[in-house]
Amino acid sequence: MNFKDVMKRYKEGTASKEEKELVEKELEKYATIEEYYAEELPDEFMNSSETDEEEKLNTGSETKNINKVVNRRLRKVILISVLTVILLYVGIFYGLSSIVDQFYFDPTEVTQSDEEDFTETDFNFDMDALISLNMPGYVNGSFTIEESKGFGVYETGYFLKNLFTQDDKLHLVDIKRGQPQNFYGNVFDSIPRFSINNGFSDVYSPYPEEASDHSVEIKEKFKQRFNNKTVEYMEELNDLSYVSMTIAFKEDLTMKELYQLTEEHPELDFKWAGVRTTEPGTRWRDDQPMHLIGFVPDINAEPSSDMEPDPEKYPLFSLNDVWIDASGASEDFFPEAYKTHFTSRLKWLKDREEFVEIFDHNAEKTEFYTDALNYVEDNGVETYGVLVYGTAEAFSESIEEIPYDRLVIDEVDSSKPSTGIYYD
Incomplete structure (x- = not known):
């Protein structure tokens, strides 16, 4: 105004x-x-x-x-x-x-955590949810920056952490009366959001039901040849090569089955799990792309924080809080935690329409979050595939024990990046 x-x-x-x-x-x-x-x-x-x-x-x-x-x-x-x-x-x-x-989105607003010694802006929770759900292999890093310049103008910033390389980079975004200004790449970039589409092509772009049996057979043969070449390529790598791989499952796994898989292969790092949000073989809407969303099952991937949104409305918003109640827990404890954590972040974005309209890449996304939440509440939280990191040796030893339907190598590095070197 x-x-x-x-x-x-x-x-x-x-x-x-x-x-x-x-x-x-x-x-x-x-x-x-x-x-x-x-x-x-x-x-x-x-x-x-x-x-x-x-x-x-x-x-x-x-x-x-x-x-x-x-x-x-x-x-x-x-x-x-x-x-x-x-x-x-x-x-x-x-x-x-x-x-x-008051007429525009305010990233400095604090409505969820306002204690005497600690506060956290809603914008920080916005970024936590947006990145972990929509950007496989990334999390909201160190902290966020929010500063009002008056008359609906703000300077904001956030650290986007790449879980494969461990890079933690600051990205700045100006918001002028509800419109992003001076932004490049980061959460607005299509690459982090859609880099997994190839591995999850059957979810992103389901094969039409009216396809002939011959077409389906050709498609399956191509997929098998591609998988064989992927396995052969991986076996030719140096054992210490660090690999990022997208794995689509033959059938959706429950959260209990996913947790068991992570326990059976501790040498592999499960960094993101895609969650089914529509009936298999269907898209969200005929006139809209299929959005692939999920969560980070690695409890230690995100920075720990003393602040989180209303625990009654958004329970276990931070997955690393699971350790508080994990002592003596049953075998279903962690699978239930996965469900609760994913649902809380999905519910948070559903409730943050102004933020989604500015920072998400699709104007229809708030409606998608609402429909996705309704689907998982009715059908449960199940995963169609995962993003996994590990050495070439670890993958070679484990891959045949994983019920995969499609394998796609996303990135290869000479070795696993070190998060810190310590000297005596």
């Missing part, structure tokens, strides 16, 4: 009811201030440095006395005008600015 434009519409008689009330309220306020100063500011305050006796001694003609009175009054009027302008400026910046802020 530009106050100058609102004032112009007010004078032209085209302002809305809310805009008229805003302008009239501001005009009334500053008219009252000016009237107050005009009545209360004493004439003596405007007197020159001369005392009454000095003025009597220096009396000259009647004209000189009149000039002094006029000048005194004039200085009073000027001072009142200056004070009014100053108050008007301060009021516009601090008063009107806060009014304008």
Whole structure:
């Protein structure tokens, strides 16, 4: 909202009811201030440095006395005008600015964690949920940055951590009245979001039901040849080569089956699990792309924090909080934690429509989150595939024990990156 434009519409008689009330309220306020100063500011305050006796001694003609009175009054009027302008400026910046802020997304807002010593902005939780659900292999890193510049303008920043390389990079985004400005790549980039589509092509772009048996047979043979070449390539790598691989399952796994798989292969790092959000073989909408979302099952992947949203509405929003209740837990404890964690973050994004409209890549995404939440609440949380890291040797030893339907190598490094070197 530009106050100058609102004032112009007010004078032209085209302002809305809310805009008229805003302008009239501001005009009334500053008219009252000016009237107050005009009545209360004493004439003596405007007197020159001369005392009454000095003025009597220096009396000259009647004209000189009149000039002094006029000048005194004039200085009073000027001072009142200056004070009014100053108050008007301060009021516009601090008063009107806060009014304008209310019309737009505010990344500095704190509604979920407001304790005496610790606070966390809602924007930080926004980034936690958005990145972990939509960007396989990434998490919200160190912390977020939020600073108000007034009139609905903000400077924001966040650290995007690549779980494969362990790089943790700061990305800045300006938000000007609900619109992102000066942003490049990061969460707006299509590569991190869609790099897994090849491995999960049957989910992202389901084969049409009306396809002939011959077409389906050709498709399956191609998939088998591709898998064989992938396994052969992996076996040719140095055993210490570090591999990022997308694995689509033959059939969806429950969270209990997923947890058992991670326990059976501790040498592999399961960094993201895609969650089924529509009936197998279908898309979300015919006129919309199929969005692949999931969660990070690695409890230690995200930075730990003492803050989280309302635990009653968004329980286990941070998966690393699972350790608080893990002692003596049953074998179903961690699978249930997976379900709760994924559902909480999905529910959070569903409730954060303004944030999603700015930072997500699709205007329909809030509706998708709502439909996805309804689906998992009705059908349970199951995974169609995972993103896994490990050495070439570890994959070679484990791959035949994993019920895969499709294997796709996403990235290969010469060795696993070190997260820290310690010396005695």
